[in-house]
Amino acid sequence: MSSVAEEVHHDDDHHDHHHTPGIKRWLYTTNHKDIGTLYLWFAFIMFLVGGAMAMVIRAELFQPGMQIVEPNFFNQMTTVHGLVMVFGAVMPAFTGLANWMVPMMIGAPDMALPRMNNWSFWILPFAFLILLSSLFLEGGGPNFGWTFYAPLSTTFSNDSTALFVFSVHIMGASSIMGAINVIVTIMNMRAPGMTYMKMPMFVWTWFITAFLLIAVMPVLAGAVTMVLTDKFFGTSFFNAAGGGDPVMFQHIFWFFGHPEVYIMILPAFGIISHIVPAFARKPLFGYASMVYATASIALLSFIVWAHHMFTTGMPVVAELFFMIATMLISVPTGVKVFNWVATMWRGAMTFEVPMLFALAFIVLFTIGGLSGLMLAITPVDFQYHDTYFVVAHFHYVLVTGAIFSIMAAAYYWLPKWTGKMFDIKLAQWHFWCSLISVNLLFFPMHFVGLAGMPRRIPDYALQFADFNKWISLGGFAFGLSQLIFLALLIKACRKKGDSVPARVWEGAEGLEWEVPSPAPYHTFETPPVIK
Amino acid sequence: MSDQQVEKYYVPDQSPWPFVGAVALFLIAVGAGNFVIETTKGTEGYGGITLIVGLLTLFVMLFGWFRDQINESMSGMHGVQLGRSYRQGMSWFIFSEVMFFAAFFGALFYARNIAMPWLGGDSNNAMTHEVLWPGFEAVWPLVTTPGGTTTEAMGWGGLPLYNTIILLVSSVTCHFAHVGLEEGNRKKLIVFLGVTILLGCGFLVLQVEEYIHAYREMGLMLTSGTYGSTFFMLTGFHGLHVTLGTLLLIIMFLRILKGHFTPKNQFAFMAASWYWHFVDVVWVGLFMFVYIL
Numbered sequence: 001m002s003s004v005a006e007e008v009h010h011d012d013d014h015h016d017h018h019h020t021p022g023i024k025r026w027l028y029t030t031n032h033k034d035i036g037t038l039y040l041w042f043a044f045i046m047f048l049v050g051g052a053m054a055m056v057i058r059a060e061l062f063q064p065g066m067q068i069v070e071p072n073f074f075n076q077m078t079t080v081h082g083l084v085m086v087f088g089a090v091m092p093a094f095t096g097l098a099n100w101m102v103p104m105m106i107g108a109p110d111m112a113l114p115r116m117n118n119w120s121f122w123i124l125p126f127a128f129l130i131l132l133s134s135l136f137l138e139g140g141g142p143n144f145g146w147t148f149y150a151p152l153s154t155t156f157s158n159d160s161t162a163l164f165v166f167s168v169h170i171m172g173a174s175s176i177m178g179a180i181n182v183i184v185t186i187m188n189m190r191a192p193g194m195t196y197m198k199m200p201m202f203v204w205t206w207f208i209t210a211f212l213l214i215a216v217m218p219v220l221a222g223a224v225t226m227v228l229t230d231k232f233f234g235t236s237f238f239n240a241a242g243g244g245d246p247v248m249f250q251h252i253f254w255f256f257g258h259p260e261v262y263i264m265i266l267p268a269f270g271i272i273s274h275i276v277p278a279f280a281r282k283p284l285f286g287y288a289s290m291v292y293a294t295a296s297i298a299l300l301s302f303i304v305w306a307h308h309m310f311t312t313g314m315p316v317v318a319e320l321f322f323m324i325a326t327m328l329i330s331v332p333t334g335v336k337v338f339n340w341v342a343t344m345w346r347g348a349m350t351f352e353v354p355m356l357f358a359l360a361f362i363v364l365f366t367i368g369g370l371s372g373l374m375l376a377i378t379p380v381d382f383q384y385h386d387t388y389f390v391v392a393h394f395h396y397v398l399v400t401g402a403i404f405s406i407m408a409a410a411y412y413w414l415p416k417w418t419g420k421m422f423d424i425k426l427a428q429w430h431f432w433c434s435l436i437s438v439n440l441l442f443f444p445m446h447f448v449g450l451a452g453m454p455r456r457i458p459d460y461a462l463q464f465a466d467f468n469k470w471i472s473l474g475g476f477a478f479g480l481s482q483l484i485f486l487a488l489l490i491k492a493c494r495k496k497g498d499s500v501p502a503r504v505w506e507g508a509e510g511l512e513w514e515v516p517s518p519a520p521y522h523t524f525e526t527p528p529v530i531k
Numbered sequence: 532m533s534d535q536q537v538e539k540y541y542v543p544d545q546s547p548w549p550f551v552g553a554v555a556l557f558l559i560a561v562g563a564g565n566f567v568i569e570t571t572k573g574t575e576g577y578g579g580i581t582l583i584v585g586l587l588t589l590f591v592m593l594f595g596w597f598r599d600q601i602n603e604s605m606s607g608m609h610g611v612q613l614g615r616s617y618r619q620g621m622s623w624f625i626f627s628e629v630m631f632f633a634a635f636f637g638a639l640f641y642a643r644n645i646a647m648p649w650l651g652g653d654s655n656n657a658m659t660h661e662v663l664w665p666g667f668e669a670v671w672p673l674v675t676t677p678g679g680t681t682t683e684a685m686g687w688g689g690l691p692l693y694n695t696i697i698l699l700v701s702s703v704t705c706h707f708a709h710v711g712l713e714e715g716n717r718k719k720l721i722v723f724l725g726v727t728i729l730l731g732c733g734f735l736v737l738q739v740e741e742y743i744h745a746y747r748e749m750g751l752m753l754t755s756g757t758y759g760s761t762f763f764m765l766t767g768f769h770g771l772h773v774t775l776g777t778l779l780l781i782i783m784f785l786r787i788l789k790g791h792f793t794p795k796n797q798f799a800f801m802a803a804s805w806y807w808h809f810v811d812v813v814w815v816g817l818f819m820f821v822y823i824l
């Protein structure tokens with residue numbers, strides 16, 4: 001690598017370490033910390049917006065019969081709730097965390113492509129502006145479920161489908177650019193001495209997540225494009241009369257969709273792999289096996305997609321193949337859960353708020369994983385398919401999984417970002433209220449699902465009334481609990497609270513804890529050397 | 532790597548272009564969405580105008596962004612490590628493009644090898660066939676759809692074959708242009724790049740001719756069932772990529788005339804040529820699976 005030395009660019013006039021004041025700082029920024037903050041706030045606002053839609057859904061389902069909204073509006077709520085939470089809340093939150101933490105964890109001065117970084121962020125608010133404003137158009141917004149199955153999204157959809165398609169296109173462009181940025185940063189910007197097998201787990205999991213994003217977001221773009229041309233230009237991809245097949249839509253969609261769910265959980269695995277060792281005061285058990293488990297989950301995710309389609313028409317051989325491949329994923333996932341537990345074994349554990357969320361994650365995500373295993377069994381899925389059991393399953397993995405990990409990460413790194421300890425009392429209130437209400441919200445869904453209550457329907461049979469009342473109450477309580485989080489975040493951003501040292505948590509390891517708190521605007525302008 | 536002297540990575544100062552780019556994509560998405568609705572439903576609106584304004588904004592953004600980029604690059608602010616970031620970024624971008632085409636190739640294979648035979652009664656679908664379209668015969672190319680639309684299949688001889696030869700030759704000339712750049716042989720570079728651009732334009736002209744022929748004489752249209760859908764979507768998106776690739780090469784040509792690029796500083800040229808090779812490879816796949824087989 002001698003060629004590097006001759007190309008050294010001598011730039012002694014240091015950029016000043018301060019940012020321009022005012023709105024331009026945020027619009028024109030190229031700083032990974034600014035962009036990370038933008039992503040995180042955007043994700044949180046979308047979380048509240050999507051949450052408000054969930055409140056509408058739960059209010060309607062509080063009692064049987066048609067109560068508050070029209071069925072068509074109910075369908076729009078379930079659809080846009082899903083789209084907003086997946087593409088507006090969970091994915092941008094993880095991208096925000098990657099922006100903030102990956103450069104600091106690998107000793108890089110910034111992301112590899114800082115201007116593209118800003119572009120990928122600012123596309124998102126516009127994409128969601130389009131999606132959300134389509135709700136107010138004549139005929140309403142998308143109402144075919146976030147999975148937009150044909151022919152619901154083609155033959156039977158309203159005209160705003162065109163706007164839905166193009167907003168998905170630009171949010172896909174944003175995700176791809178963000179993922180390229182992360183993957184190039186990790187491949188090319190690691191400090192000298194940081195080999196791949198020395199990278200922190202959050203970096204590893206994001207490395208693999210970025211690969212998944214680049215591989216499957218274009219397939220989603222293809223799927224929405226075919227929906228657009230089928231609906232508006234007379235192509236026959238999903239139309240049997242023209243030789244196509246609506247089931248083909250599901251194959252293409254889930255080829256994207258299944259890796260997508262790992263895109264929303266692998267970074268969570270990374271976060272938990274940081275927090276558990278920090279508060280158990282022991283190094284992560286089985287680092288190498290964690291890396292290989294993550295990689296195997298990612299590879300397997302490409303050959304399991306049709307487990308979403310057991311009831312929609314496939315030869316038995318294919319059903320068996322997808323059943324077995326899906327169950328195989330529980331092996332690497334089990335390795336992870338085992339490693340977290342083994343990390344805690346005989347550790348000097350303390351239970352600060354990030355650790356509380358991490359522990360809740362491990363238990364509740366495992367519940368979601370186990371119900372996933374039940375759904376993977378083809379004959380059993382014939383009964384569970386499209387019931388509330390499925391809703392319970394994916395909310396356990398996405399809310400108490402992905403979202404709890406994001407909250408754990410926020411509490412873990414917030415003092416590093418602001419330089420002040422957050423309000424611990426409020427945080428504990430937030431945790432316990434969320435924990436109790438989220439289980440009240442999602443656990444009974446297993447039972448109504450097993451008893452046959454179908455999802456995405458605004459009305460239900462009388463026998464489900466009691467359970468649904470409690471589910472709705474849990475839902476409202478969970479929604480309100482997040483306002484505690486909002487209050488806490490506003491307080492944290494006003495820099496109230498005690499100052500914290502560079503290593504905020506005594507057991508925390510990693511380069512991000514070597515820089516002062518709050519982290520200066522520019523960190524690691526000259527890379528540290530890792531031994 | 533531990534004892535080397537490390538260069539400073541160039542982190543650019545604030546730039547308005549990314550935000551302008553986001554606004555451009557917003558206008559394009561809103562414009563395109565409304566334009567699609569208005570043209571297919573025959574209503575009046577501002578979709579078309581919004582789309583054009585968005586495209587112009589995108590153009591201005593790309594121009595401004597690349598101008599800044601080129602100035603920085605020419606004044607030597609870009610180091611080796613940044614060059615590596617660009618190359619890796621471009622490779623991943625091309626990989627994402629490959630996956631985009633994979634979705635459409637996947638649709639072609641599914642329609643042809645699964646959906647169509649099933650409609651013809653294959654696997655356990657005898658009753659589907661019997662009840663829905665008993666007269667339907669499952670033969671690819673699907674010139675008669677189950678619903679009864681008829682068309683003609685596009686042969687691989689003639690225009691498609693010429694186009695294959697054109698693109699394959701252009702891949703070679705593009706490579707020679709790159710060799711010329713590496714050798715510092717300006718004349719070789721300019722001549723071969725010029726030839727590549729001409730071949731690209733020639734391909735596009737023939738492609739348009741093929742489409743006209745398909746629509747006017749063969750009755751092969753976007754609406755001609757899955758055969759027409761996959762044919763036009765695959766060749767259409769490929770054609771768009773050829774257009775973009777040709778534009779990139781033209782920009783490179785203009786920059787070379789202005790004396791940009793040295794054997795050491797040539798990322799943009801390399802990226803454009805990679806893109807060109809990618810477009811050629813996709814065509815080979817298309818020629819195989821859409822035309823011949």
Ligand SMILES: [Cu+2]
Pocket residue numbers: 257258261304305307308
């Ligand atoms: Cu899945």
